[in-house]
Amino acid sequence: MSVTVGVVLFPGTNCEQDITWAVEQLGAEAVMCWHGDAVLHDADAVVIPGGFAHGDYLRTGAIARFSPVMDAVREFAAQGGPVIGICNGFQVLTEAGLLPGALQKNAGLKFLCETVEIRVDADDTVLTNQVARGARLRVPINHFEGNYVCDSETLARLRSDDRVVVRYVDNPNGSLDDIAGICNEARNVVGLMPHPERASDPLLGSSDGVVLLESILSAAGVRAGRHAA
Amino acid sequence: MIYEAQVEVTHRPGILDPAGATVERALPALGWGNVSQVRIGKSIRLVIDAADEAAATAQVDEMCRGILTNPVIEDYELHLQELSPT
Numbered sequence: 001m002s003v004t005v006g007v008v009l010f011p012g013t014n015c016e017q018d019i020t021w022a023v024e025q026l027g028a029e030a031v032m033c034w035h036g037d038a039v040l041h042d043a044d045a046v047v048i049p050g051g052f053a054h055g056d057y058l059r060t061g062a063i064a065r066f067s068p069v070m071d072a073v074r075e076f077a078a079q080g081g082p083v084i085g086i087c088n089g090f091q092v093l094t095e096a097g098l099l100p101g102a103l104q105k106n107a108g109l110k111f112l113c114e115t116v117e118i119r120v121d122a123d124d125t126v127l128t129n130q131v132a133r134g135a136r137l138r139v140p141i142n143h144f145e146g147n148y149v150c151d152s153e154t155l156a157r158l159r160s161d162d163r164v165v166v167r168y169v170d171n172p173n174g175s176l177d178d179i180a181g182i183c184n185e186a187r188n189v190v191g192l193m194p195h196p197e198r199a200s201d202p203l204l205g206s207s208d209g210v211v212l213l214e215s216i217l218s219a220a221g222v223r224a225g226r227h228a229a
Numbered sequence: 230m231i232y233e234a235q236v237e238v239t240h241r242p243g244i245l246d247p248a249g250a251t252v253e254r255a256l257p258a259l260g261w262g263n264v265s266q267v268r269i270g271k272s273i274r275l276v277i278d279a280a281d282e283a284a285a286t287a288q289v290d291e292m293c294r295g296i297l298t299n300p301v302i303e304d305y306e307l308h309l310q311e312l313s314p315t
Contacts, residue, residue, distance in 0.1 A: 058297070062299065094301075174245075
């Protein structure tokens with residue numbers, strides 16, 4: 001039985017086809033979840049893809065969190081369902097309060113579009129359960145506001161709880177503690193700035209993102225099994 | 230009562246401000262070399278109908294914390310003014 005990945009679509013989202021293609025290549029099904037409907041169509045995992053949700057007006061991700069679909073995402077996350085926010089999706093998750101901190105403008109004050117190396121620092125999350133801790137992956141970034149920031153208590157908690165999921169090997173954007181992605185306390189909600197779906201085929205220059213996508217599908221499979229039982 | 234609220238949103242200390250930094254670098258080139266600490270923020274104005282000034286302030290404050298600003302990276306100052314009923 002193949003798993004179903006719900007792909008959240010806000011006006012301004014622009015990576016929904018990429019993640020759909022990438023998970024379908026791996027044998028999963030994808031279903032679009034329109035922002036105006038508070039339903040996830042029986043998805044076993046939810047991905048909030050990149051783009052400019054609601055035009056990123058006011059702040060990146062700020063308006064998106066009030067979309068009806070986010071009520072369904074919040075409930076799904078509270079039940080332990082795997083939720084992954086990529087790039088703008090990460091920004092949406094922080095604005096929605098599902099992940100702590102915020103993403104501020106890059107330290108170099110430039111939009112960055114390049115392939116970077118990230119290191120997996122936690123291997124027990126919905127994004128990394130198929131990857132060995134310490135693994136280094138080449139994955140593209142594509143953002144202006146990717147510089148993670150939070151207060152010192154939050155950072156201390158992220159570190160002591162082992163919730164920094166991926167770190168930049170060579171910090172491109174000034175992100176606090178080289179943070180490229182974090183997870184929530186229950187480890188079923190992960191946000192990251194790099195785009196695994198853009199590193200999902202040798203033709204794209206790297207297929208290092210596949211193990212991350214497989215981790216999502218594995219977590220989705222666990223979730224689906226629990227549903228069936 | 231009708232009030233006009235003005236919310237000044239600024240980056241919190243330590244948060245990067247590319248627009249401010251760029252302007253600060255540009256000003257000396259135009260001959261104004263004695264300017265520093267340029268910060269560019271946002272100004273939000275809105276009109277609110279509330280029972281009294283305290284109620285209006287409380288609501289705008291709540292809106293600021295709920296959506297208009299992100300307290301992780303932004304500070305704000307709120308100014309309220311009663312609009313004449315004409």
